[in-house]
Amino acid sequence: MGSGSDSILDMYLYETNTLLEQLDGILLAAEQADTFSQDSVNEIFRIMHTIKGSSAMMEFPSLMTVAHRIEDLFFIIREKTMAAVPESLRPELFDMLFQAVDFFRGEIEKVENGEPLSDSIDSIVDKINSLVNKIQGGGGETAEEDPAGGEAGAGAFAAGAACTGAGALSAFAAGAGSGAGAGAGASALASTGS
Secondary structure (H helix, E strand, O other), X not given: OOHHHHHHHHHHHHHHHHHHHHHHHHHHHHHHHOOOOHHHHHHHHHHHHHHHHHHHHOOOHHHHXXXXXXHHHHHXXXXXXXXXXXXXXXXXHHHHXXXXXXXXXXXXXXXXXXXXXXXXXXXXXXXXXXXXXXXXXOOOOOHHHOOOOHHHHHHHHHHHHHHHOHHHHHHHHHHOOOXXXXXXXXXXXXXXXO
16 A cells, blocks of 8 residues: 555554553553542543554554453443452552553554554453452453453454555544544444444
8 A cells, every 4th residue: 555554654653652652641641540430530531442443443453452352441440430449459550550561652652663563462361350359359251251342352443444445444534633533433333244
């Protein structure tokens, strides 16, 4: 493809880097307070939702999967509030989020340099899944059963993104850079019936 796909990639990189900067700020403030405000929880959920959707459209499965699992985690925290996260788990939650930001930055750097993305994301996904299970009281829910769709939803989302082609990317391009970009793309995905 020509410069059209390059400009879409540039918008993706700009938006994702901007979101990661916002996430850094939220994490640093929350770490000092040793908790997340409800606004911060909602913002992290939104950031992960946007990264998940735009990464799916760009066909970056490692970024999409990690963002989706963190989105699932923050869906639970959003529904149950931070009271669902025991004080003893908060350092683990912060560590995982800082590791996730490092992971995202490393993957984005690979995209910028035209290098292949990581195939092995099991370590970080396992950490996220462990936190989900601990927050849910060890309820033993599997990814397919979790309330936000889990891996089954991620796979379906990725398949839908792969099937929509230029229509979804055009919708993404039309709204990119504003935070609504991935939302527009996700709407395009939903409207294609994929």
